[in-house]
Amino acid sequence: MAILQLNDIRKTFHPGTVNEKRALDGITLDVDAGEFITIIGSNGAGKSTLFNAICGSFAVDAGSITLDGRDITDMPDYKRSYDIGRLFQDPMKGTAPHMTIEENMALAYCRKASKSFFAVNKKDSAYFRELLAQLDLGLEDRMKTKIGLLSGGQRQAVSLLMSTISDPKLLLLDEHTAALDPATAKKVLGITVDIVEKTKTATMMITHDIRAALELGTRTIMMDEGKIILDIKGEERAGMTVDDLLNLYSRESKKQLANDRMLFSTQKE
Numbered sequence: 001m002a003i004l005q006l007n008d009i010r011k012t013f014h015p016g017t018v019n020e021k022r023a024l025d026g027i028t029l030d031v032d033a034g035e036f037i038t039i040i041g042s043n044g045a046g047k048s049t050l051f052n053a054i055c056g057s058f059a060v061d062a063g064s065i066t067l068d069g070r071d072i073t074d075m076p077d078y079k080r081s082y083d084i085g086r087l088f089q090d091p092m093k094g095t096a097p098h099m100t101i102e103e104n105m106a107l108a109y110c111r112k113a114s115k116s117f118f119a120v121n122k123k124d125s126a127y128f129r130e131l132l133a134q135l136d137l138g139l140e141d142r143m144k145t146k147i148g149l150l151s152g153g154q155r156q157a158v159s160l161l162m163s164t165i166s167d168p169k170l171l172l173l174d175e176h177t178a179a180l181d182p183a184t185a186k187k188v189l190g191i192t193v194d195i196v197e198k199t200k201t202a203t204m205m206i207t208h209d210i211r212a213a214l215e216l217g218t219r220t221i222m223m224d225e226g227k228i229i230l231d232i233k234g235e236e237r238a239g240m241t242v243d244d245l246l247n248l249y250s251r252e253s254k255k256q257l258a259n260d261r262m263l264f265s266t267q268k269e
């Protein structure tokens with residue numbers, strides 16, 4: 001069953017002006033429970049705008065959005081946020097820097113348990129410690145450390161725990177490793193896969209790393225000019241190389257690959 005259904009979503013910014021931009025041009029997509037979709041596409045393709053539409057950052061011009069069987073097209077963003085976890089490129093976003101790791105996790109957890117977060121009880125604390133220990137970053141012994149003092153990678157790892165601790169229906173990752181150095185990015189990607197597999201949360205992950213897009217997850221979507229131009233899974237995806245995907249990009253987008261070489265980094269380690 002589809003956990004998320006997007007039906008012909010459209011969004012044009014600044015319509016009728018010189019700055020008119022058709023950012024989403026008829027997006028139709030079903031995301032099944034347990035799917036882990038990676039999303040690629042050049043700068044300005046509409047990837048982040050797609051996430052904004054799903055989260056309700058703006059009203060879409062046309063189309064409908066259904067989450068777990070419920071039409072959320074007109075639901076305000078703060079209500080959707082209970083069901084949708086989201087991470088950004090900037091590790092500073094999404095956490096309260098002056099609060100401790102434990103307090104941040106309690107804040108995320110109390111959404112589900114509807115508890116007073118100021119009273120972190122022993123049971124919750126033990127649970128947070130257990131989750132942190134699974135990250136294998138030693139953070140279980142630093143639960144009283146302010147989140148603002150953590151490195152970007154540590155912070156993204158804690159953010160991943162926070163955004164999945166209340167059992168969201170959907171997890172949206174918007175280039176959440178792009179600001180990290182390659183080794184840390186790889187580690188956080190590994191943690192991402194572990195958490196997604198363990199929590200079985202339907203996940204959409206935007207990445208500029210085509211290799212990671214093909215190697216991680218169960219399905220890959222390519223966007224260009226507000227449209228989905230490629231959607232692969234199963235055997236077709238399993239047999240695809242980075243070069244195949246780049247060739248498909250130039251064929252489908254009718255653009256020269258050279259123009260996008262900078263935007264599609266395929267870093268090797």
Ligand SMILES: Nc1ncnc2c1ncn2[C@@H]1O[C@H](COP(=O)(O)OP(=O)(O)O)[C@@H](O)[C@H]1O
Pocket residue numbers: 013014021022023041042043044045046047048049050
């Ligand atoms: N709030 C906004 N107001 C005006 N234009 C926007 C807004 N958000 C995105 N856009 C434009 O929509 C297009 C798609 O942007 P975006 O979704 O951020 O691309 P990306 O695929 O790189 O994430 C870009 O041309 C961007 O400038």
Ligand SMILES: [Mg+2]
Pocket residue numbers: 047048049
């Ligand atoms: Mg973006």
